[in-house]
Amino acid sequence: MEGTINTTIENKIATIAFYHPASNSFPSTQLQKLTDAIRLAGENEQVSIIVLKSEGNGAFCAGASFDELLAVSNLEEGKLFFSGFANVINAMRNCPKLIVGRIHGKAVGGGVGIVAACDYTFATNNAATKLSELAIGIGPFVIEPAVSRKIGKTAMTGMTLAATEWKSAEWSQENGLFTKTFETTTELDEALNSFTENLSSYNPEALNEIKKVIWEGTEHWEQLLYERAAISGKLVLSDFTINALNQFKTK
Template sequence: MEQKKSMGSLTTTINNTVATVQFSHPASNSFPRKLLDGLTEELSQLSANAAVSVIILRSEGTGAFCAGASFDELLAVSDLEEGTEFFSGFANLINAMRKCSKIIVGRIHGKAVGGGVGIAAACDYAFATIESAIKLSELAIGIGPFVIEPAVSRKIGKTAMTDMTLAATEWKNTDWAHDKGLYAKVVENQVELDIHIAHFTEKLASYNPEALVQMKKIIWEGTEGWDTLLLERAAISGELVLSDFTKNALNQFKK
């Protein structure tokens, strides 16, 4: 399946029982809402596809893995309903990732910011390169990582999440992210990344599919309330994005 967007693209290929889903956007692989919804829907469809047992989630290029939400769309939010709706996009994606019946392996080839960190955290197993630094910059633009926080805290712990959130302008390097548990494996470059992921997913896909489905349920035990929680968090961000502080900060950050 290939779904081209005027503001980015989404492509899925299936080889044996391994599906590779790739998203791209010219602005550092950031997410306008339509692209976010497309990825959410694609993961939901793959969840029900009996021909797929493992999913690789990746982005295009050699730069950033994902820069999070689209700044242009954030600046265009004009009321609480629009704001809540915008941030619910990441809530829906994370919920689709946790409820997906397939193991999701993240291919994090470069830097991840904000929602990009949330996506990496919502993967069941993530490979990264030494270029895959991370940052939660939301406080610096007047909001906070409210929607993605449960996924990030679940993966790296509340203390590390707090460190990242309050040091909003500080990059955490790949070693830090690996040490905290965000990345399971770190390699030197994208060539090695693809070799390791191919070997890992081939082995994973050889296991009993039903065992993988049941293991996925166990991995995400205790998150059943996220359908409500993440949408409540979206409403918090939706209100904050309307403030003059946030509008000014976004304009300055964009420059």
């Protein structure tokens, strides 16, 4: 099963859409393609704003690919896989263009990290979120800085320890993960289009400078996220995690 990453540009707005048949989950090749797409859009002088979305009517993003997690056979492979999420988050952080997230459905694990790394987010009321990593023997180590930065350490801790509990879209908005929520995707898209059209008309230099301000104090993530990837890469090799992943796959 292969996924896709497509970028379209219209009226200075680049829309990056990702898709994978397994609930928009991410194998490593897909993570690299998304990283590259974000960097290219950031470098494109014809782009002022980036919209990040996923395709389909199901989950926004199911996080890491279970198949690829089960295929990890050594520490280096484990660190390399989780570094894929580090690459995406750092690309979003370093991108000179503001990134607006369109979250139409559920987000789990690494998907929550991608949501948290957006600068502004529109979501539907169906967009429940969950950090399920502890339940499979690992933890949200790579994405934690992005999540904690957005919702605070206390809320992040609550999400992490309640690893089987879905948080509602209302909870995510109250805690800052979502900026705005809507009853339907139609209402979401109308508001998103209006917002991005206005934003793309503003001074590009001002937008770039405010992006820098938004991400002040995160420069150490260039090292931190890869240190966290090594932790996850080690844990994914444990018997506990292997058994848990196999149980999840058979459900």
